[in-house]
Amino acid sequence: MGTDDHEREDNMQKFTILMASLGFAATSLTITPLAAAAATPDGPTLSGIATRSDGSPFSAGAPVALFATTRDRGDSAVGESMESVRVGTSRVGAGGAFAVTIHDLASVEALADESAVVDLEIRAVDGAQLAPYSISRKITHVEDRVLLTDPAVDEEQASARSADPAEPLRITSTTNVGSAPDAGVGDDRTVAATGSSGATPMTQICGETKTKNLGTRRVIVGATYATARSTTGKFTYKAGASSSLGVAYSASGRSGTWSKAGSTSRSSTAGVSFGSRTGGNAYSTYFTYGQYAQWCRPLGSSKNNVYNHVVKANGYAGGSHVKKAPVPSARYCTPLSRRDTVTRKTTTSNTWSNAVNFSGPLGVNLTAKTGWSSSASMSYTNNSSSTKRICGTNGYWGGTPVRAVTK
Numbered sequence: 001m002g003t004d005d006h007e008r009e010d011n012m013q014k015f016t017i018l019m020a021s022l023g024f025a026a027t028s029l030t031i032t033p034l035a036a037a038a039a040t041p042d043g044p045t046l047s048g049i050a051t052r053s054d055g056s057p058f059s060a061g062a063p064v065a066l067f068a069t070t071r072d073r074g075d076s077a078v079g080e081s082m083e084s085v086r087v088g089t090s091r092v093g094a095g096g097a098f099a100v101t102i103h104d105l106a107s108v109e110a111l112a113d114e115s116a117v118v119d120l121e122i123r124a125v126d127g128a129q130l131a132p133y134s135i136s137r138k139i140t141h142v143e144d145r146v147l148l149t150d151p152a153v154d155e156e157q158a159s160a161r162s163a164d165p166a167e168p169l170r171i172t173s174t175t176n177v178g179s180a181p182d183a184g185v186g187d188d189r190t191v192a193a194t195g196s197s198g199a200t201p202m203t204q205i206c207g208e209t210k211t212k213n214l215g216t217r218r219v220i221v222g223a224t225y226a227t228a229r230s231t232t233g234k235f236t237y238k239a240g241a242s243s244s245l246g247v248a249y250s251a252s253g254r255s256g257t258w259s260k261a262g263s264t265s266r267s268s269t270a271g272v273s274f275g276s277r278t279g280g281n282a283y284s285t286y287f288t289y290g291q292y293a294q295w296c297r298p299l300g301s302s303k304n305n306v307y308n309h310v311v312k313a314n315g316y317a318g319g320s321h322v323k324k325a326p327v328p329s330a331r332y333c334t335p336l337s338r339r340d341t342v343t344r345k346t347t348t349s350n351t352w353s354n355a356v357n358f359s360g361p362l363g364v365n366l367t368a369k370t371g372w373s374s375s376a377s378m379s380y381t382n383n384s385s386s387t388k389r390i391c392g393t394n395g396y397w398g399g400t401p402v403r404a405v406t407k
Helices: 003-014 034-038 105-110 155-161
Strands: 045-051 063-069 081-091 097-101 117-126 129-142 145-149 204-226 231-237 242-250 259-267 272-277 279-298 305-324 332-336 341-344 351-356 366-370 376-382 388-392 404-406
Touching: 045 117, 063 097, 063 204, 081 105, 105 117, 117 259, 129 242, 129 305, 204 242, 204 272, 204 305, 204 366, 204 376, 231 279, 231 404, 242 351, 259 305, 259 366, 272 279, 272 305, 376 404
Parallel strands: 129 259, 204 404
Antiparallel strands: 045 097, 063 081, 063 117, 081 097, 081 204, 117 129, 129 145, 204 231, 204 279, 204 351, 231 272, 231 376, 242 259, 242 305, 242 366, 279 305, 332 388, 341 376, 351 366, 388 404
């Protein structure tokens, strides 16, 4: 084996990707588990299935691109622009399947924030139909590997969680564009052949410009359901806790034309103590949101050609709100002994489908999900002298309860 072969083998070992579950059932991009990415020679790979608005798969040969975008701040001014860099390209294969490899990890790292979190967006175009999908990932270095992990997962748990199966997600068309190059996708003939991916020289500059500050929005970040007598539930949301907040796209930006597609992760800069409570309670805090025009322009031109609009969270505002919540059905039960407290700091939490109210300005409500970690946890205490039960909605307390009820 020659020196080049050794280098390629080293690169294959150094770059892996963890695509953890995002939990948006209304979209259609399947993210492959870590093992699939480990075999790529150039860098992390995102694999998926793209479909048209009628549910049919994208045509074989349709171009796909992955972009990394500068993360905006909540206090940035209207009119401020953020750079979007294309870091991978590919084409759709049979049945709408695709795999796009990150060939420019240096740009991904350069566009990450101070917490090493980067905003990524997949764009696929089939004819006039554009399918965008937003995700955020944290760049984590583990020994000789680079992992792109869910920001809600503690860094020390990233390696252990890498073996978790990825929940199938799908990316579907949300709007129309004049052509693929309008969205910075497949803008020259050097895009690799069907089913492969590789570095593609950009002939355009792409980015996003803030067009509106949408102010603060109340976001559900957790809930407890202590229904058994003499039991209490407690939700903790410390500084540094990360939430995956739903993103919406629209070609025109008008109310009633927005579609949900993916999420962006934002972390709290201050903690919230919600206290111990009985009954069903939903816990919320506040994030800031903005609306952005997405554009591309040819190299050498100064005119931005807007092809889409996106609404997403751009900062943490703080504060708290608690309201009574209906108790879900929970049948995965185990005993909770008297005077005992149990706590969850790992595993998947619930995705709240209507966590962020945008029904007025957008005509659609956005999702939110906060993963359990050392910064965001739920616990239950049995204050009685008799044994109670702790019951999960999706699994046992020691597995993946998602939500939990005392009985």
